[in-house]
Amino acid sequence: VEPISLGLALAGVLTGYISYPRLYCLFAECCSQKRSLSRETLLKDLDSKLFGQHLAKKIILNAVSGFISNPKPKKPLTLSLHGWTGTGKNFVSKIIAENIYEGGLNSDFVHLFVATLHFPHASNITLYKARAEWGDQLQQWIRGNVSACARSIFIFDEMDKMHAGLIDAIKPFLDYYELVDRISYQKAIFIFLSNAGAEKITDVALDFWRSGKQREEIKLKDMEHALSVSVFNNKNSGFWHSSLIDRNLIDYFVPFLPLEYKHLKMCIRVEMQARGYEVDEDIVSRVADEMTFFPKEERIFSDKGCKTVFTKLDYYYDD
Numbered sequence: 001v002e003p004i005s006l007g008l009a010l011a012g013v014l015t016g017y018i019s020y021p022r023l024y025c026l027f028a029e030c031c032s033q034k035r036s037l038s039r040e041t042l043l044k045d046l047d048s049k050l051f052g053q054h055l056a057k058k059i060i061l062n063a064v065s066g067f068i069s070n071p072k073p074k075k076p077l078t079l080s081l082h083g084w085t086g087t088g089k090n091f092v093s094k095i096i097a098e099n100i101y102e103g104g105l106n107s108d109f110v111h112l113f114v115a116t117l118h119f120p121h122a123s124n125i126t127l128y129k130a131r132a133e134w135g136d137q138l139q140q141w142i143r144g145n146v147s148a149c150a151r152s153i154f155i156f157d158e159m160d161k162m163h164a165g166l167i168d169a170i171k172p173f174l175d176y177y178e179l180v181d182r183i184s185y186q187k188a189i190f191i192f193l194s195n196a197g198a199e200k201i202t203d204v205a206l207d208f209w210r211s212g213k214q215r216e217e218i219k220l221k222d223m224e225h226a227l228s229v230s231v232f233n234n235k236n237s238g239f240w241h242s243s244l245i246d247r248n249l250i251d252y253f254v255p256f257l258p259l260e261y262k263h264l265k266m267c268i269r270v271e272m273q274a275r276g277y278e279v280d281e282d283i284v285s286r287v288a289d290e291m292t293f294f295p296k297e298e299r300i301f302s303d304k305g306c307k308t309v310f311t312k313l314d315y316y317y318d319d
């Protein structure tokens, strides 16, 4: 048999087994690439990478794996992540993205929107004007991405600083509609990040600490009241919540607890290993000691979370 015919025959056999789209997906990123998210892998990732966030871990594991395994969800998954700076909200969004798409945040189907970067907050612009000027652009962007891939992930950072006109614009996509202008948004995932409610979350964590209870004993119900009071009543996020929460468009509120000294040390060790250094406990303690903690008297929680520990590490490795 000549090589060309053999090649053609082989290709024929192969394409019989592997359809064109599947063959294509071997070489390029496909929307349906990771059809089945593994609950075990997500659990393993959360357990090994995310420190000090037992509530967030549990909610995210159940919400994301349940949603992905549902072949016909009635609405898109909407998660609202709240908490102090540097406690892992962006980080966990990255873990979710990586468990659904190989490329994680770099995937063509994962989209990050930073309210203050993409549309500056202008308090003097009216709701109507903002909706008309920016809302249409935002809607087109979401529509375009979801029509290219139903399982698109949208991460909205700094949600509490987002103009009411934009929140108004994304509302129809979050609802229980089967189709909006002939497109279904029911398989999409929307993750909203904000610092709204951070003080109240911290108050609860502090109460537990002061009464000698373990942080892991904090239950979601201990946080619910704290979150609803502060988030509903916050003047900056009031509109967001009156329009999204009152209509039950948010599926899960996910509180992120402030991080303690021991969690900072865990973050520092991970970073040392990532840079290829052996973990040096002396440096770990020195970097953690440089961080600032609150409240003033007890000094329990890091005021920047794990956010700046990495730059402090540079000082010890300046070669």
Ligand SMILES: Nc1ncnc2c1ncn2[C@@H]1O[C@H](COP(=O)(O)OP(=O)(O)OP(=O)(O)O)[C@@H](O)[C@H]1O
Pocket: 049, 050, 051, 052, 053, 083, 084, 085, 086, 087, 088, 089, 090, 091, 092, 194, 195, 267, 305, 306, 307
């Ligand atoms: N709970 C955590 N467990 C492990 N690493 C963490 C945790 N929190 C933060 N980090 C580390 O610190 C970095 C910064 O945290 P991240 O960007 O997720 O904070 P954030 O909560 O989104 O803060 P902000 O509200 O300021 O946006 C992460 O990339 C991660 O490396």
